[in-house]
Amino acid sequence: MSAKILKKRKPNRSIAGDIALYIFLLLVAFVMAFPIIYAVNAALKPLDELFKFPPKIFAQHPTLDNFSDLFVTMGKSWVTFTRYLFNTVFITFCGTAGHLIIASMGAFVLAKYDFPGNKVFFKIVTVAMMFTGWVTAIPNYLILNKLGWIDTYWSIIIPAFASPMGLFLMKQFMEGLPTSLIEAAKIDGANEWKVFSGIVMPNVKPAWMTLIIFSVQGLWNNKASTYIYSEERKTLVFALQQIQAGGIARTGQGAAVLVVVMIVPIIIFVFSESQILETMASSGLKD
Amino acid sequence: MKEYFQKYLTLRKHNMKVAWKKAKLRKMCYLFLAPYAILFTMFYVFPVVASIYYSFTYYNILEPPRFIGLQNYISLILQDDIFLIGVKNTLMIALITGPLGYILSFLFAWLINELPRWIRSIAVIVFYAPSIAGNCYVIFSVFFRGDAYGYVNAFLMNLGIIDTPRLWLIDPKYMLPICMIVILWMSMGSGFLSFVAGLQGVDRSQFEAGYMDGIKNRWQELWYITLPSMKPMLMFGAVMTITSSFGVADVTMALCGYPSTDYAARTIVTHLFDYGYSRFEMGYACAIATILFLMMILCNKAIQSLLRRVGT
Numbered sequence: 077m078s079a080k081i082l083k084k085r086k087p088n089r090s091i092a093g094d095i096a097l098y099i100f101l102l103l104v105a106f107v108m109a110f111p112i113i114y115a116v117n118a119a120l121k122p123l124d125e126l127f128k129f130p131p132k133i134f135a136q137h138p139t140l141d142n143f144s145d146l147f148v149t150m151g152k153s154w155v156t157f158t159r160y161l162f163n164t165v166f167i168t169f170c171g172t173a174g175h176l177i178i179a180s181m182g183a184f185v186l187a188k189y190d191f192p193g194n195k196v197f198f199k200i201v202t203v204a205m206m207f208t209g210w211v212t213a214i215p216n217y218l219i220l221n222k223l224g225w226i227d228t229y230w231s232i233i234i235p236a237f238a239s240p241m242g243l244f245l246m247k248q249f250m251e252g253l254p255t256s257l258i259e260a261a262k263i264d265g266a267n268e269w270k271v272f273s274g275i276v277m278p279n280v281k282p283a284w285m286t287l288i289i290f291s292v293q294g295l296w297n298n299k300a301s302t303y304i305y306s307e308e309r310k311t312l313v314f315a316l317q318q319i320q321a322g323g324i325a326r327t328g329q330g331a332a333v334l335v336v337v338m339i340v341p342i343i344i345f346v347f348s349e350s351q352i353l354e355t356m357a358s359s360g361l362k363d
Numbered sequence: 364m365k366e367y368f369q370k371y372l373t374l375r376k377h378n379m380k381v382a383w384k385k386a387k388l389r390k391m392c393y394l395f396l397a398p399y400a401i402l403f404t405m406f407y408v409f410p411v412v413a414s415i416y417y418s419f420t421y422y423n424i425l426e427p428p429r430f431i432g433l434q435n436y437i438s439l440i441l442q443d444d445i446f447l448i449g450v451k452n453t454l455m456i457a458l459i460t461g462p463l464g465y466i467l468s469f470l471f472a473w474l475i476n477e478l479p480r481w482i483r484s485i486a487v488i489v490f491y492a493p494s495i496a497g498n499c500y501v502i503f504s505v506f507f508r509g510d511a512y513g514y515v516n517a518f519l520m521n522l523g524i525i526d527t528p529r530l531w532l533i534d535p536k537y538m539l540p541i542c543m544i545v546i547l548w549m550s551m552g553s554g555f556l557s558f559v560a561g562l563q564g565v566d567r568s569q570f571e572a573g574y575m576d577g578i579k580n581r582w583q584e585l586w587y588i589t590l591p592s593m594k595p596m597l598m599f600g601a602v603m604t605i606t607s608s609f610g611v612a613d614v615t616m617a618l619c620g621y622p623s624t625d626y627a628a629r630t631i632v633t634h635l636f637d638y639g640y641s642r643f644e645m646g647y648a649c650a651i652a653t654i655l656f657l658m659m660i661l662c663n664k665a666i667q668s669l670l671r672r673v674g675t
Contacts, residue, residue, distance in 0.1 A: 182399035208610030215410035238402035356560035360595020
């Protein structure tokens with residue numbers, strides 16, 4: 077066994093260096109994870125422990141009281157918790173699904189066909205990744221206003237379709253598909269749509285997951301405070317942050333809110349990590 | 364000269380014809396690209412153009428925009444002291460957390476790469492989680508609470524480094540450094556993932572050839588083999604880092620308040636938010652957006668030409 081491990085080691089590594097490395101990584105990992113661990117523990121603490129002095133980092137008697145309190149508070153509010161949850165889930169689901177389909181269609185032709193305007197368009201998309209959404213926030217508001225979409229779900233969903241990051245990753249990944257696969261299907265008489273839906277899409281499933289996690293991350297955390305102002309259409313994150321702002325009496329619930337908000341993207345990532353890494357391997361920006 | 368020009372024109376015409384024929388042949392492609400292209404133009408390209416246009420106008424949504432030339436830019440640079448604070452803070456944050464976060468992302472991706480497979484996947488989750496953990500960063504306001512019950516205050520007082528509690532998030536002296544710490548904590552984002560994936564894809568036979576050629580330790584291996592074959596990922600990571608470090612606003616607004624004491628934690632984006640959504644001076648806000656846009660694009664171009672030199 078130990079011989080096997082020794083054999084696997086790269087010959088130009090010192091054992092002392094490896095041990096130092098492990099210890100160092102462990103320390104940094106602890107620092108990175110600490111705020112999240114703390115947040116989860118705070119959410120599990122019963123009220124008397126939250127205000128204990130000196131404070132303990134780990135919950136002594138973990139309970140789910142804070143979560144149930146949160147649901148009670150939200151249940152009593154004018155707009156119910158389920159409505160907020162529905163809003164966010166609806167926006168996240170529609171935005172992600174549409175983005176996946178539209179961006180994949182665009183990425184497919186950009187990656188696999190040569191047509192005039194192909195390179196230029198892709199270049200513009202890469203430039204669009206170079207600035208934050210804040211740059212376009214105000215004209216976007218004016219455009220959505222003209223379209224009459226302000227204060228509807230569409231004001232968040234439709235712009236999410238066009239996210240440049242998704243198209244970029246999808247195109248880079250699709251370039252790795254063998255062209256012979258597509259040509260073989262064409263000889264069999266399949267048209268472009270059939271090639272796309274029957275052959276290309278099933279073969280790029282890792283890239284799906286990546287698009288999904290980036291899109292969900294953006295939409296799930298979207299407060300949308302500037303586009304939506306009717307209470308019954310507000311997103312979960314926005315409503316939860318209102319609770320967080322509720323001061324000292326809401327400390328426990330505020331901690332529960334943090335956990336509710338962060339857990340979804342993290343869980344999706346945990347389950348799709350290997351697929352996401354497979355996609356990111358082709359994420360490089362060549363010029 | 365004239366002849367040359369004529370030749371050029373016929374060539375152009377010919378090229379256009381060829382392109383047009385090709386385009387006709389590939390009608391399908393345009394159909395596929397159309398939905399994305401239309402939305403992308405509507406929500407990414409057009410807004411940038413519109414933002415530049417509005418930056419030359421006075422526009423408050425109620426009245427139609429009135430052209431005022433460079434007035435917005437002149438007042439921004441010459442009269443608006445708070446904007447200059449914002450520029451200074453944004454540049455400080457970008458210049459410190461940008462490169463540092465970028466290097467740390469690569470360094471940890473590279474160190475993690477040495478680990479056995481299952482430990483590696485846990486490590487990736489631990490490092491990546493902060494950047495997708497929603498607004499988990501507000502937990503730092505508990506750590507840095509201003510009274511003696513705050514963890515950092517209590518810790519430093521127990522050690523005897525300070526004797527009275529510090530108002531970490533209210534005192535302008537400490538605001539920016541604390542925001543930087545939090546931003547660094549969140550900096551292992553998609554660039555980091557790209558590095559991890561890229562490192563796994565480096566050709567193994569290159570390392571073996573490296574041992575033969577006498578590469579002695581991991582540092583030499585890094586510089587001569589790993590970095591050059593990671594160039595495209597390094598570019599991607601740089602783009603992601605620049606985009607996020609110039610767009611800092613959420614963290615500073617959540618931790619230091621909005622507006623913060625003496626505007627000490629104001630960034631360009633916070634200023635834009637202030638004028639766009641609180642004062643509805645859209646023309647002025649668009650001028651801020653345009654300046655931010657130019658800064659980001661120029662910075663990207665500079666970094667890209669720098670990265671092209673890695674390993675050469």
